Amino acid sequence: MARHPEYQYLDVVEHLLTKGDRRIDRTGVGTLAMFGVMLRFDMSNGDFPVYTTKRVYWKTAIKEMLWFLTGQTNIRSLLQDNVRIWSDWPLAKYRKTTGEDISQDDFEARILADEQFALQWGDLGPVYGKQWRRWLGPDGREHDQLADVIATLKSNPTSRRMLFHAWNVAELDKMALHPCHMTYQFFVSDSKPYAAIGEPKGKLSLMVGQRSNDIGLGNPFNVCQQAALLAMVAQQVDMIPNELIWAGGDVHLYLNHVEMAQTLLSRAPRPFPKLALKRRPGSIDGYRIEDFDVTGYDPHPPIEAPVAV
Incomplete structure (x- = not known):
């Protein structure tokens, strides 16, 4: 019987616990780190790589990806969709600048209620979506990567230049957080550009290069949402989602996530759920969370852990 693909993830967690390099990091929390990891997930049979050794809130992960696709950079639209994962950074900036010890709930409520307040305090700078969809060239022209x-x-599926990235050196200092998942590169196998209508024109794979990764909280989210992106793009170009390949640089476990990691290792993975898209929008911009039909997800219970800011 084939080894469950989630063991790739658990092997990394175990390696970090037993052999990780203990470091003081940017957040001050401290990490156990390693350099250079690759995970591969076969999606050709409909599998959706949502980890099962703890519950992953896949709808929230996909909503974040859909937000990236809009090119927006303000947390107000995320909060309107009940996604709170980006609030920590603007909240920390607001507290530091104003000296007001406002709670996260009250800060988010003000962002939602007051559009002018949101414009001033809810923007994250030119983060992911801005670079993916509206990269600003030196001539002032925007590029939709x-x-x-x-x-x-669609036009040249064997090209070696099918990628987009977010590491815009000129704008890094304006971002709330430097891009972690940086490079998205696509590869087509079994290319059949002249396939009959309704027949797949190839198998589409995606490799994501991530410079920095929080293995406890970040990686389960990232893999899930990147798999969703592969499914969307494959549908748009009449191909079958094939393989998601995730490559990490500095992969780390925060010291306050050690207990979570030990719990993960005590659990056996369960079958991955299946993913189907309920409709085909006219473009990559048309997807909504209701389009994602995820079946058979039966994970172990969630594990709460703090985010390092």
Whole structure:
């Protein structure tokens, strides 16, 4: 019987616990770190790589990906969709600047209620979506990297230049958080550009390069949402989602996540759920969370752990 693919993730967690390099990091929390990890997930049979050794809130992860696709950078639209995962950074900036010890709940309520307050305090700077969809060139022209990739997948599927990235050196200092998942590169196998209508034109794989990764909280989210992106792009170009390949640079376990990691290792993975898209929107911009039909997800219970800011 084939080894469950989630063991790739658990092997990394175990390695960090037993052999990780103990470091003081940017957040001051401290980590156990390693350098250079690759995980591979086969999606060709409909599997959706949502980890099962703790519950992953896959709807929240996909909502974040859909937000990236809009090119927006303000947390107000995320909060309107009940996604709170980006609030920590603008909240910390607000507290530091104003000296007001406001709670997260009250801060988010003000962002939602007051559009002008949101404009001033809810923006994250030119983070992921801005770079993916509205990269600003030196001539002032904006570049939609993702649209260019989709066009190339349709016109020249064996190209070696089908990628987009977020590491815009000129704008890093304006971002609330430097991009962690940086490079998204696509690869088509079994290319059949002249396939009949309704027949797949190839198998689409995606490799994501991530410079920095919180293995406890970040990685389960990232893998899930990147798999969702692969499914969306494959549908848009009439291909079958094939393999998601995740490559991490500095992969780390925060010291206040050690107990969570030990719990994960005590649990056996369960079968991955299946993913189907209920409809095909006219473009990559048309997807909604209701389009994702995820069945058979039966994870172990969730594990709460703090986010390092």
